[in-house]
Amino acid sequence: MALTVILEFLGGAEFLFGHVKHHTVSIEKGENKLNISQLLMWIKENLLQERLELFMQGCTVRPGILVLVNDVDWSLLGELTYEIEENDRITFISTLHGG
Amino acid sequence: MPLLCSICKDKRALLKRPKTGTPVCKDCFYWAFECEIHHTIQTANLFKRGEKVAIGASGGKDSTVLAYVLKTLNERYDYGLNLFLLSIDEGITGYRDDSLETVKRNQQQYDLPLKVLSYQDLYGWSMDAIVKQIGRKNNCTFCGVFRRQALDRGAMSLGVDKIATGHNADDVAETIIMNILRGDIARLQRCTAIITGDDPSGIPRVKPFKYTYEKEIVAYAYFKKLDYFSTECIYAPNAYRGHARAYLKDLEAIRSSTIIDIIHSGEMMSVKEGVKMPVQTKCKKCGYISSNEFCKACVLLEGLNKGLPRLGVGKTSKVNQQLKQVNDSKSCECQNKSTKCCLNNVPKTAPSSCPNRSKNCENHDAKFDSPSVKDNQMDKTTKICLTNSEIL
Ligand SMILES: [Zn+2]
Ligand SMILES: [Zn+2]
Ligand SMILES: [Zn+2]
Numbered sequence: 001m002a003l004t005v006i007l008e009f010l011g012g013a014e015f016l017f018g019h020v021k022h023h024t025v026s027i028e029k030g031e032n033k034l035n036i037s038q039l040l041m042w043i044k045e046n047l048l049q050e051r052l053e054l055f056m057q058g059c060t061v062r063p064g065i066l067v068l069v070n071d072v073d074w075s076l077l078g079e080l081t082y083e084i085e086e087n088d089r090i091t092f093i094s095t096l097h098g099g
Numbered sequence: 100m101p102l103l104c105s106i107c108k109d110k111r112a113l114l115k116r117p118k119t120g121t122p123v124c125k126d127c128f129y130w131a132f133e134c135e136i137h138h139t140i141q142t143a144n145l146f147k148r149g150e151k152v153a154i155g156a157s158g159g160k161d162s163t164v165l166a167y168v169l170k171t172l173n174e175r176y177d178y179g180l181n182l183f184l185l186s187i188d189e190g191i192t193g194y195r196d197d198s199l200e201t202v203k204r205n206q207q208q209y210d211l212p213l214k215v216l217s218y219q220d221l222y223g224w225s226m227d228a229i230v231k232q233i234g235r236k237n238n239c240t241f242c243g244v245f246r247r248q249a250l251d252r253g254a255m256s257l258g259v260d261k262i263a264t265g266h267n268a269d270d271v272a273e274t275i276i277m278n279i280l281r282g283d284i285a286r287l288q289r290c291t292a293i294i295t296g297d298d299p300s301g302i303p304r305v306k307p308f309k310y311t312y313e314k315e316i317v318a319y320a321y322f323k324k325l326d327y328f329s330t331e332c333i334y335a336p337n338a339y340r341g342h343a344r345a346y347l348k349d350l351e352a353i354r355s356s357t358i359i360d361i362i363h364s365g366e367m368m369s370v371k372e373g374v375k376m377p378v379q380t381k382c383k384k385c386g387y388i389s390s391n392e393f394c395k396a397c398v399l400l401e402g403l404n405k406g407l408p409r410l411g412v413g414k415t416s417k418v419n420q421q422l423k424q425v426n427d428s429k430s431c432e433c434q435n436k437s438t439k440c441c442l443n444n445v446p447k448t449a450p451s452s453c454p455n456r457s458k459n460c461e462n463h464d465a466k467f468d469s470p471s472v473k474d475n476q477m478d479k480t481t482k483i484c485l486t487n488s489e490i491l
Contacts, residue, residue: 011160073115
């Protein structure tokens with residue numbers, strides 16, 4: 001089974017994704033659920049174009065990148081453990097780019 | 100079950116506030132964010148009625164949000180300020196185009212007057228012309244020094260009472276860490292002050308966002324759909340400032356009050372009596388605050404205008420001596436003549452015995468000197484350092 005997810009990279013994070021801000025992707029997940037931790041692995045392998053260290057640190061996003069799920073701070077949703085639903089919109093905003 | 104806002108206990112929370120860890124809804128977030136800035140402005144007496152205030156506008160997130168919030172608060176609380184946007188155009192082909200476009204849109208969106216001053220206006224030289232003259236390796240010194248003074252020079256020429264900059268709590272904490280690590284006592288004192296340059300010679304600079312978290316600035320801009328411009332990454336992990344920032348962020352992940360704690364520590368530190376501090380005077384040429392007879396920008400300009408562009412790419416105190424020597428002798432002071440190493444220009448190939456080998460770029464620190472960092476990491480897309488590390 002595939003899951004459709006809308007991914008947005010903003011505030012400078014788009015530079016790591018070929019300067020493209022909006023991506024609608026279909027992720028094969030089988031019968032399992034997909035959480036953000038697994039989504040990050042998928043992004044790392046399928047979408048990220050350069051400089052992994054500017055996007056991820058260990059198995060999570062680099063501190064200083066704001067993550068929102070349907071415009072809600074992921075800190076309120078269990079961060080890496082949040083289980084993604086069909087058509088969720090997940091936004092990554094870098095706070096580290098030019099003031 | 101969606102989490103409810105801890106303030107109104109009615110609407111759905113969508114942001115966890117970094118300062119307090121409390122969940123807030125959109126409206127309560129806007130309100131708290133603006134109120135806290137208003138409170139900062141009031142308690143620190145940042146402005147007086149009738150003042151002409153230049154908002155240093157780069158088109159980036161901090162200054163864009165600052166312009167929007169100051170405009171809002173000025174109307175809501177009737178500060179009676181005469182606000183306008185002041186942008187600096189370094190004169191680098193292609194580089195400012197997008198950010199200046201953003202500032203021009205902000206001018207329309209927020210209905211604020213805009214003044215753009217170029218390096219040509221301020222210094223008689225554009226960055227492009229400087230790069231042409233000196234090459235790319237040393238332009239970092241120029242852009243750092245010129246940028247630091249540009250707003251002040253511009254504001255002086257426009258008869259401004261105060262300059263407001265978008266430096267936020269994260270920036271301030273990061274600068275405190277850097278100044279401690281570098282032992283820069285004078286800057287440590289200055290960077291914690293919410294108003295700086297408050298003396299007859301300079302135009303005071305104020306930081307209404309001193310206690311405002313970067314995360315909230317970005318979230319505010321995002322939810323309000325404010326139009327800002329992001330530059331290519333300036334916090335490449337290898338740069339000194341990048342390390343300081345990463346360190347802060349790592350600490351913050353463990354202890355959410357880290358940023359405020361560091362600012363508090365910085366404010367509490369005082370310099371022991373008897374510690375030698377640089378004496379600040381006025382530059383004899385331009386009147387800008389300086390610890391030497393001539394300020395660094397004037398020295399650099401002197402070099403450019405005399406066709407000696409390397410002049411001043413080093414310590415100002417040494418340069419002031421050199422300036423006197425220049426007419427007597429033009430030879431390199433360094434022993435390593437064969438590698439073209441001189442006091443002011445240390446190429447990457449300088450031998451490890453060279454006394455100047457470890458000298459870092461004042462603005463990008465180890466970045467230029469570290470042999471592990473390739474040139475193109477910095478200069479691929481931009482001709483100059485894109486730093487917002489303008490002196491706090
Ligand atoms: Zn609320
Ligand atoms: Zn630089
Ligand atoms: Zn001067």
